[in-house]
Amino acid sequence: MTQHRIAVIPGDGIGREVVPAGLEALEATASRFGLGLEFDTFDFASAEYWQRHGTMLPSDWEETLRGYDAIYFGAVGWPEVVPDHVSLWGSLLQFRRTFDQYVNLRPCRLLPGVRGPLAGREPGDIDFIVVRENTEGEYSSIGGRIFEGTERETVLQETVMTRVGVDRVLRFAYEQAARRPKNHLTSATKSNGISITMPYWDERVAAMQGQFPGVRVDKFHIDALVANFVLHPDWFDVVVASNLFGDILSDLGPACTGTLGLAPSANINPERDHPSLFEPVHGSAPDIAGRGIANPVGQIWCGSMMLDHLGHPEAAAHLLGAIEDVLAYGPTEAPLTPDLQGKGTTAELGQAIADRV
Amino acid sequence: MTQHRIAVIPGDGIGREVVPAGLEALEATASRFGLGLEFDTFDFASAEYWQRHGTMLPSDWEETLRGYDAIYFGAVGWPEVVPDHVSLWGSLLQFRRTFDQYVNLRPCRLLPGVRGPLAGREPGDIDFIVVRENTEGEYSSIGGRIFEGTERETVLQETVMTRVGVDRVLRFAYEQAARRPKNHLTSATKSNGISITMPYWDERVAAMQGQFPGVRVDKFHIDALVANFVLHPDWFDVVVASNLFGDILSDLGPACTGTLGLAPSANINPERDHPSLFEPVHGSAPDIAGRGIANPVGQIWCGSMMLDHLGHPEAAAHLLGAIEDVLAYGPTEAPLTPDLQGKGTTAELGQAIADRV
């Protein structure tokens, strides 16, 4: 029996509520498919840890996590206790960078039984993935303030793109597009306004095109692209974007399918030199935390992406199928959570999915 | 009779088709309200000018335009002839910066007779404005490339925020919010990820709050905000954003109301030290240019914003009313363009609105 060691980090807010539901579904799947999953839970990367230690992570976090095959992550952020840019840069964004998880992969699709905000769209109409660059670009911590507290106060922040960093995520995206049935890659740019880094991004997209003759490539400026996500979500197959644009698109996409509270994301190191990290797109949601009503589907769907990454595509597909089945029952037949017009709790919906597995 | 001198710059593509329709509607309004409008048309800021001169603008453009009370602008950009970042930085983005048009104002609202992509929304449900910073931020041209053509190739671009630049646009937005019935200001941020400039933006928003005790202020990270534009467009009243975020939001907003081809924008220098510039949100649209079917409503609506800025709010409201009336007739009664399910041409729709005035 293959044995996988998984580091579990519930984090903050509803992260702590949905992670147990996610683990239950993973355990059910593992026992059905005869997989050995071993879970170790950590309390760092949370506001509580910050309150006790004044840092988000212990100094040996890197050695600790390095030995695991994957990280199963809830959500981090609790602005009442620690400002978001401190908690995020002190944990999640650290993990992405230190473990070189340079691809952030986020599927967007209309699910059966989930009501989206767009008129006249049916499951099957919308089914694309966003491939986000996850380690450089606009999320650099280079910069600072000068003339502080005066009228001349000026604040600078550098966007950094490297050939290595841009090319590797583009390659991953091209490969995804080559593998999927539509063979269509869309690049997010803003080369008409962001006139130094974005024309470079466009050049690298064009430079790689010859290596993937079967892939149809187009590009949109980010302003036109967000508009098209709303107006023509059926146009897209694989969308590749810089760190910031990918962040924006991978929230907008699930919003358009009504699955913002249900969408998963994978922070992947494709070379497997480091553990990859799986976390739902939703955050710690302080507004509903503590009430036991958070939707656990995103966290459970993350488990499916993690199984796929660990080399168990069948188990992954089975778990995703169980989610879809339970959603398709609808709020009268299944204990769906309030965001899905149901009356179920996090635990009840998690249990229903685990049972279905 | 007050006399206003207007510089007219049709630019590229459909800009040349919608500007004449816009002028006709303006002339009809001027004659009805006894306003003296004098128009001078310029051929620069276009790909054709670039082909003849190798620059987008004549060297004396600044003196030429400085004497006008406003600039009535079509659209610029024709990537087959000149790369977008060259044409835009060589014209429109120059105007914004040189004439210190530091506010870009874009109304988003559901109009009668216009079908939007969101399910179950009615005119009145969505009615907000985006106030975009228009001179600094992410649109800086500071940066460059090093180690070109090698594996170490690295590209940097600086985001620049100044206290003066941030505070003046925030003040304008607070004042708008104070004046509108809902007194609600939403700030777009990303301080959890863009960890130097965006926390600064948040600080300045908070620092000004005390001066506007009647205004309710909230903020969203840009990823959550784009999602909320789709999910809860009724939440917003005045949305203030940095240059890039404002660009994204002011395309997404009109997309959500189905008015992307109809929305106007005003590039304003509130102190009136320099001419302000009025241009539709849509671009030069090479895909439909030359066919005479572009929707002129955005350009005509720009005329209304321009009249308001020139101190004629009644004439402005009358012109906007004429637009709304003609749209409300619907495609069977009025010569609406194909984007509005009609069979009208640009000229016919423009004529119908001018007649209605």
Ligand SMILES: CC(C)[C@H](C(=O)O)[C@@H](O)C(=O)O
């Ligand atoms: C054409 C482009 C440079 C411009 C911008 O990004 O400012 C446009 O999208 C706009 O919003 O006016």
Ligand SMILES: CC(C)[C@H](C(=O)O)[C@@H](O)C(=O)O
């Ligand atoms: C919390 C935040 C820093 C993070 C990001 O912007 O990357 C989140 O929005 C995400 O998409 O994972």
